[in-house]
Amino acid sequence: MATGVAISTLIAASLSGSEAVGGIAQTCAVLGAGVLAVPMARLAARRGRRPALLLGYGTGMVGAALAAVAVALGSWPLLLAALVLFGGGSTANLAARYAATDLAEPTRRARALSAVVWCTTIGAVAGPNLADPASQLATALGVPAGVGPFLLGVVAFGLAALGIAVGLRPDPLVLARTMEAEPAASTSGSGGQVERGGVWRMLSGSARLGMVGIMVCHTTMVGLMSMTPVHMGHGGASLRIVGVVISLHIAGMYAASPLFGWLADRLGRVWVLALGAALTVASAGIAGMAPAHDAPQLAVGLVLLGLGWSAGLVAGSALLTESVPLARRPAVQGLSDLVMNVGGAVGGLAAGVLVTAASYAVLGLVVGFVALPLLVVCVAHAARRAE
Numbered sequence: 542m543a544t545g546v547a548i549s550t551l552i553a554a555s556l557s558g559s560e561a562v563g564g565i566a567q568t569c570a571v572l573g574a575g576v577l578a579v580p581m582a583r584l585a586a587r588r589g590r591r592p593a594l595l596l597g598y599g600t601g602m603v604g605a606a607l608a609a610v611a612v613a614l615g616s617w618p619l620l621l622a623a624l625v626l627f628g629g630g631s632t633a634n635l636a637a638r639y640a641a642t643d644l645a646e647p648t649r650r651a652r653a654l655s656a657v658v659w660c661t662t663i664g665a666v667a668g669p670n671l672a673d674p675a676s677q678l679a680t681a682l683g684v685p686a687g688v689g690p691f692l693l694g695v696v697a698f699g700l701a702a703l704g705i706a707v708g709l710r711p712d713p714l715v716l717a718r719t720m721e722a723e724p725a726a727s728t729s730g731s732g733g734q735v736e737r738g739g740v741w742r743m744l745s746g747s748a749r750l751g752m753v754g755i756m757v758c759h760t761t762m763v764g765l766m767s768m769t770p771v772h773m774g775h776g777g778a779s780l781r782i783v784g785v786v787i788s789l790h791i792a793g794m795y796a797a798s799p800l801f802g803w804l805a806d807r808l809g810r811v812w813v814l815a816l817g818a819a820l821t822v823a824s825a826g827i828a829g830m831a832p833a834h835d836a837p838q839l840a841v842g843l844v845l846l847g848l849g850w851s852a853g854l855v856a857g858s859a860l861l862t863e864s865v866p867l868a869r870r871p872a873v874q875g876l877s878d879l880v881m882n883v884g885g886a887v888g889g890l891a892a893g894v895l896v897t898a899a900s901y902a903v904l905g906l907v908v909g910f911v912a913l914p915l916l917v918v919c920v921a922h923a924a925r926r927a928e
Contacts, residue, residue: 583871591706
């Protein structure tokens with residue numbers, strides 16, 4: 542997934558001759574991830590985690606194959622359509638973290654979830670670095686170099702689907718339902734589905750806080766991160782320096798997730814969600830005030846941004862999961878991933894507009910002010926629960 546996303550912008554721009562189309566490429570992948578979140582949630586509610594994850598990884602595999610064909614044919618419209626399907630793999634990756642919570646003890650739920658997030662470190666950091674070897678392999682096979690990363694995506698998604706089909710037995714969500722003490726009458730409809738528009742209305746305050754927290758941390762992260770390479774480019778930074786800063790940011794996003802899972806289980810979900818908001822505010826100030834040529838300061842800001850995202854995702858997901866009855870969880874979790882992906886797309890687009898119309902410093906200021914209310918609400922919420 543990381544390999545294809547890393548190269549898709551460049552390939553789309555090259556095939557179309559337009560940087561605007563290149564920018565749309567990544568948006569298509571994010572859009573696809575958001576669109577598939579709801580069908581996957583409905584399937585999980587009816588039949589369990591395994592069929593839902595297979596749908597996500599299968600869709601991603603089909604998208605990767607179509608993207609390879611599009612590059613071979615030199616068709617950027619087909620590539621954009623394929624990237625929408627390719628984004629389904631991202632949906633499955635996000636949904637997998639919830640599968641870890643289905644059978645986890647309540648006191649270890651955040652740690653179980655964070656372990657899945659931590660595993661993403663391997664692909665997120667190594668993925669972009671595999672783009673060049675995959676391209677060289679494609680050239681050696683006599684096909685365009687851009688086909689290679691997407692063929693790698695086909696293999697990766699195929700292996701993920703195989704692992705789910707063989708290894709995810711028994712289905713954790715189905716097994717959890719058989720162990721659930723709640724009476725069957727507590728669900729309505731098939732698989733605990735709710736009427737359209739009813740998911741948000743039936744959420745408790747804690748569940749809403751968890752969902753909003755995930756969305757805010759993700760939206761601010763995408764917005765600030767996406768424009769940092771542009772800001773550094775204005776300062777004359779080389780691609781190598783930009784790559785190091787972004788790699789450190791990605792490491793911050795995933796590598797520390799077990800720590801935040803442990804803290805969420807020990808100190809409470811809301812306090813760690815507040816920590817995520819505080820780290821985001823701090824990162825916005827540090828990165829936003831950094832001159833374009835000051836790579837070390839930008840690196841510190843981006844690492845803190847990644848840590849804030851990790852704390853928000855782990856704590857928010859755990860809070861959301863435990864605040865919703867088991868029968869309703871797939872629908873609520875699907876809505877959360879939809880909101881998260883839409884927020885990321887909006888954050889990226891809004892960040893581009895802000896930097897174009899004003900400056901990177903203004904973007905940092907806006908990101909800080911967006912995350913600050915979450916910090917205040919989390920502290921107030923935790924204080925009320927402690928009374």
